[in-house]
Amino acid sequence: MTTPSDETPGGPADRTCERTRSWCDEAIRRVVADANRSADTHLHVFPLPESWGIDLYLKDESVHPTGSLKHRLARSLFLYGLANGWIREGTTVVEASSGSTAVSEAYFAQLVGVDFVTVMPRKTSPEKIALIERYGGRCHFVDIPADMYTEAERLAAEPGGHYMDQFTYAERATDWRGNNNIAESVFEQLALERHPVPEWVVVGAGTGGTSATIGRYLRYRRHRTRLAVVDPENSAFFPGWVTDTPDYATGMPSRIEGIGRPRVEPSFVPSVIDMMIPVPDAASIAAMRHLNDVTGLCAGGSTGTNLWGVWQLAARLLAEGRTGSIVTLICDGGDRYRHSYYNDEWVASQGMDLAPYRAAIDTFLAKGTWHPPA
Known part of the structure; x- marks a missing residue:
């Protein structure tokens, strides 16, 4: 029941509805309970030559209830x-x-x-x-x-x-300081590894939220780890970052689902990124398929984009005679892409030749030398 002062200008105004707050409380409980029921995502080890002294980890975000990062x-x-x-x-x-x-x-x-x-x-x-x-x-x-x-x-x-x-x-909805975000999770899982603080974390950008969260966390925790962001064809993120143009736009969609945008999005935070690597779409798909052949892990195209960047950074560490670890993400499962990335007819229809990129990966993993197609 309202009082006269509640209805007069300058008097107290109560906009709180008990039913509204009760509904919100229950909704938040359900969302948090869903997270509480879920175990953390796995951190897989990719087999690299022992003599390299380099460890590669893939955080498998495809095991979430909805199958992706x-x-x-x-x-x-x-x-x-x-x-x-x-x-x-x-x-x-x-x-x-x-x-x-x-x-x-x-x-x-x-x-x-x-x-x-x-x-x-x-x-x-x-x-x-x-x-x-x-x-x-x-x-x-x-x-x-x-x-x-x-x-x-x-x-x-x-x-x-x-x-x-x-x-x-x-970029603002996720608590980049911690609270079980993806960066905090990675470092906790690496705690007992021989290189617990990675040299590089490699991710793509769709909204830019993941790279912003990881980049901010690395600085907040004062880790020496550097952040590399990979970007597919037609995306505005790489040219926008290189030219320092926040409103850069290509107007063209990405063929690699989940990453790449026709414009630089508001959640993209370029100042937390140490390196950006443009990746041909054929390289993304070749790397994605290679992962499946070697490990049995079936991932989408954006995971292949990540891996193409990883191979370049691993080659750099080898050339410098350094050891360490690199972390990247399995962004989603490959079952969603049986009609496209895993379909040879679709790949051919896009005018892509995967063979040179697959050969570059095979040569690198066998000999440690990086010679991507021109």
Whole structure:
């Protein structure tokens, strides 16, 4: 019951609704409980020649409930939206994504009991659409990929809508100081290894959130580890970083799902990156397939992009006569890409020849010399 002072200008105004806070409390409990039920992701060792004195570790993010690194991001974005009061009972969460982020956000939307809509290109693979719909998400299609942003904003502007906007909030939704973020997890898992502080961590950039979290953590903890970010063809991140142009844009989509963007996104923090490495798409797919052949680990194209960068950095350590460790990520599972990256007909249709890149990897691992295709 309100008092007269509650209704007069200048009097106290109580906007807290017991039901609203109770719903939010329960939603946050569900999201945190989901994390609490999940064991940490594995840190696999890739077999390198013992004489090199170099250890390579792959943190397997494909084992998350939704199968990718984006599970961490979606969890952080939902907690951020809930804690800010942006996501409430009856909210429709809207995102611009045709990839793994949409799958993971659909999962968390279903977990807390809100509707989820993702805006995606009409040519998105049936496998991705099916994964999103499995978790109760709805796919809204656009014919021009660049229209995803504005269409998502338009849908979210309708009553009860909230635009999650992963490309803006990825770098701020995750606690880069620790709190079991991916960087803290890696260093805890390396504690008993012979090189517990890696020389390099290698990741790609989709939103830029992962590289921002890791780069900030390395500086905060005063580790000597350097951060390398790999970037596929058509992406704006590498040229934007090299030229120090924060609004650089290529206007072209990446063929390597999950990383690379046609514009430099707001969550990309270039100042925490020590090196960027451009990677041909054929090299990404060749490295991804090589990983599967050697270890049995079936990963997506962005993992191959990571590995192509790893081989260059390992070759540098060898040339300098140094030992140490390198850490990279298995970003998602390869089952999502049976129709594309693991399909020889699809690869040929894209005009890619994997043989020279595969030969470069084989030669490097056999002889320790790095001679990539011209």
